[in-house]
Amino acid sequence: MSSLDPSGEQGRSLWQDAIARLGQNRLAMLGLYLLAFMVIIALLTPWIAPYSYETQQLDLGAIAPNARHWFGTDTFGRDLLTRIMYGGRVSLAVGFIATAVALVIGVLWGAVAGYIGGRTDAVMMRIVDILYALPFMIFIILLMVVFGRSILLLFLAIGCVEWLTMARIVRGQVLALKQQEFIEAAVVIGLSHWQIIYRHIIPNILGPIIVYITLTIPSVMLLEAFLSFLGLGIQPPQSSWGLLISYGVETMEEYPWLLLFPGLVLSITLFALNFLGDGLRDALDPKASKD
Amino acid sequence: MLRFIIYRILQAIPVLLVVISATFILIRMAPGGPFDAEKAVSPYVLEKLNERYNLNAPLPEQLFDYISGIIKGDFGPSFKFPTRSVTEMIATGLPITFELAFYAMLVALLIGITAGLVAAIRPNTAQDYVPMSVAMIGICMPSFLMGPILVLIFGIWLEWLPVSGWGYSAGDKILPAITLGSTYAAYIARLTRGGMLEVLSQDYIRTARAKGLPTRTIIFKHALKGGLLPVVSFLGPAIAGLLSGSFVVETIFQIPGLGRFYVQAAFNRDYTMIMGTTIFFSMLIIFFNLISDIIAAYLNPRIKLGGEG
Numbered sequence: 204m205s206s207l208d209p210s211g212e213q214g215r216s217l218w219q220d221a222i223a224r225l226g227q228n229r230l231a232m233l234g235l236y237l238l239a240f241m242v243i244i245a246l247l248t249p250w251i252a253p254y255s256y257e258t259q260q261l262d263l264g265a266i267a268p269n270a271r272h273w274f275g276t277d278t279f280g281r282d283l284l285t286r287i288m289y290g291g292r293v294s295l296a297v298g299f300i301a302t303a304v305a306l307v308i309g310v311l312w313g314a315v316a317g318y319i320g321g322r323t324d325a326v327m328m329r330i331v332d333i334l335y336a337l338p339f340m341i342f343i344i345l346l347m348v349v350f351g352r353s354i355l356l357l358f359l360a361i362g363c364v365e366w367l368t369m370a371r372i373v374r375g376q377v378l379a380l381k382q383q384e385f386i387e388a389a390v391v392i393g394l395s396h397w398q399i400i401y402r403h404i405i406p407n408i409l410g411p412i413i414v415y416i417t418l419t420i421p422s423v424m425l426l427e428a429f430l431s432f433l434g435l436g437i438q439p440p441q442s443s444w445g446l447l448i449s450y451g452v453e454t455m456e457e458y459p460w461l462l463l464f465p466g467l468v469l470s471i472t473l474f475a476l477n478f479l480g481d482g483l484r485d486a487l488d489p490k491a492s493k494d
Numbered sequence: 495m496l497r498f499i500i501y502r503i504l505q506a507i508p509v510l511l512v513v514i515s516a517t518f519i520l521i522r523m524a525p526g527g528p529f530d531a532e533k534a535v536s537p538y539v540l541e542k543l544n545e546r547y548n549l550n551a552p553l554p555e556q557l558f559d560y561i562s563g564i565i566k567g568d569f570g571p572s573f574k575f576p577t578r579s580v581t582e583m584i585a586t587g588l589p590i591t592f593e594l595a596f597y598a599m600l601v602a603l604l605i606g607i608t609a610g611l612v613a614a615i616r617p618n619t620a621q622d623y624v625p626m627s628v629a630m631i632g633i634c635m636p637s638f639l640m641g642p643i644l645v646l647i648f649g650i651w652l653e654w655l656p657v658s659g660w661g662y663s664a665g666d667k668i669l670p671a672i673t674l675g676s677t678y679a680a681y682i683a684r685l686t687r688g689g690m691l692e693v694l695s696q697d698y699i700r701t702a703r704a705k706g707l708p709t710r711t712i713i714f715k716h717a718l719k720g721g722l723l724p725v726v727s728f729l730g731p732a733i734a735g736l737l738s739g740s741f742v743v744e745t746i747f748q749i750p751g752l753g754r755f756y757v758q759a760a761f762n763r764d765y766t767m768i769m770g771t772t773i774f775f776s777m778l779i780i781f782f783n784l785i786s787d788i789i790a791a792y793l794n795p796r797i798k799l800g801g802e803g
Contacts, residue, residue, distance in 0.1 A: 333508065333509050333512060340738040340741075341738065341756075341772050341775050341776065342516075342772075344756075344760055345517065345520055345521075345768060345772055346520070347760075348760045348763060348768060349520050349521065349523060421634075425636055428636060428638070429636065429638060429742065432638040432742065433741060433742065433745065433757055433760075434761065435757075435760055435761075445638070448638060448639055448642075449638070451642070452638075452642045452746070455642055455645075455646050455650075456646075456650055459646060462639075462642055462643070462646070463643075466635075466639040466643070469636070469639070470631075470634050470635050470639065473634040473636075474630070474631075474634045477630070477633070477634060
């Protein structure tokens with residue numbers, strides 16, 4: 204503990220405080236590690252997958268988990284672990300990319316509405332209110348039917364429905380920030396509106412945004428799995444956890460592992476994200492109540 | 495109160511119009527005409543088909559006709575099954591879906607409120623952690639996973655309950671209702687716990703305790719009404735969720751309800767059927783949101799009434 208600071212004590216920023224609080228939350232840290240593990244596996248899959256994704260060994264058929272195939276094989280003799288790894292790439296990608304789409308639209312919409320205020324704000328938030336009342340699950344299905352079941356559309360469609368809450372949160376924060384002196388000071392020294400939004404407003408609302416991101420990713424992944432399960436999401440030969448679960452259901456009577464392993468992996472990931480999200484909320488905003 | 499109700503009803507009308515128009519335009523934007531997939535038809539037949547489905551009129555007029563049809567309860571004919579109308583299919587499927595949603599809601603409320611109360615009475619003890627951990631599992635385990643696993647355990651391995659069907663054999667409604675209700679039971683448990691904890695910390699509860707009332711009386715007579723407010727506000731979204739959840743549950747358990755019709759229509763690209771059911775589902779969801787807002791406002795006079803700013 205060599206310190207050059209004569210007082211012997213260093214100030215801690217709000218962020219350092221938050222990280223320290225997060226570090227003490229065991230469940231949240233477990234969630235973080237699990238998530239990091241899943242992401243690393245997903246990124247490295249093409250190099251570390253034990254078997255080929257497509258090669259079928261029909262003579263092998265579905266065999267129960269064993270030393271050579273840890274998660275067993277499916278009815279075409281394809282290694283289930285390999286398929287879960289590849290499916291995870293799609294599921295996680297949908298989660299992250301659709302959330303990114305929601306993030307961009309939501310933050311821009313909310314920041315502009317809150318910053319300009321007045322009648323523009325009223326109109327913009329009215330639009331959000333109306334969209335909020337729409338049953339979006341049904342609209343996504345409609346979009347998938349009308350425009351074909353492409354993965355790109357899935358990203359966009361899910362992203363386009365998940366931005367509403369983000370817009371509301373951001374607008375509320377911006378409205379509160381706008382009253383503060385340092386924003387007035389920024390206006391006085393002649394910064395442009397975009398500079399103020401970009402340099403002063405957005406960095407100050409990062410906390411709630413990060414929390415909401417970690418809670419949006421699992422709901423997006425759930426939505427994708429739901430659609431894929433119904434056959435309206437990811438299409439073969441691509442795969443995702445939802446699709447693997449729906450295949451598993453067809454043969455669960457004879458080969459239950461084909462249902463249980465993809466289901467377990469999906470549930471663990473959702474668990475990890477939810478715990479991390481709760482932990483981040485407690486860490487970044489100690490005032491917020493737990494439920 | 496009346497002003498609030500009228501205001502909320504008036505607010506629902508533009509939302510409905512947006513839903514209908516957006517659905518209508520989206521379906522019209524679908525690549526290819528509705529009869530492209532069929533084998534080549536003669537110009538005469540095509541003309542007749544266009545006439546039957548009212549495709550010759552200008553688009554705004556078609557939309558207007560469609561909306562006035564809906565007001566009269568006519569959602570038009572199905573593209574795929576020309577002899578059946580969309581209204582007819584809704585009428586067959588809806589009672590089944592409602593029955594399923596009703597049982598699921600019953601399961602959710604019974605389990606959810608009980609678990610939430612048990613947890614709130616002794617917070618931060620095992621009596622709190624165990625039900626809340628189970629609730630977290632319920633939230634993270636999607637219905638399309640919960641359903642098949644329940645079927646596997648209780649239907650196939652233990653052979654206690656039928657694995658599919660609706661009203662064909664005794665007990666075949668139990669697994670679908672539990673599958674659909676479990677996620678909402680979990681949310682309701684968390685909401686009940688939160689609401690009860692807040693109410694139990696208030697002064698009038700302390701007064702009641704000081705008077706020496708038994709815990710049971712305090713909980714059920716004094717705390718429950720306030721503590722369940724978050725649950726009431728959640729009912730509207732929950733019913734919306736139950737209806738879309740019925741897509742999966744009806745598919746898994748082969749229940750001939752509206753949800754399964756919808757999924758099948760989406761598969762078959764039965765455009766009028768999709769359009770009709772989409773609009774119908776939207777109407778239901780908007781309606782239930784309205785009801786739950788009104789009940790919440792009625793239970794809590796302090797709630798801000800939107801109409802009065």
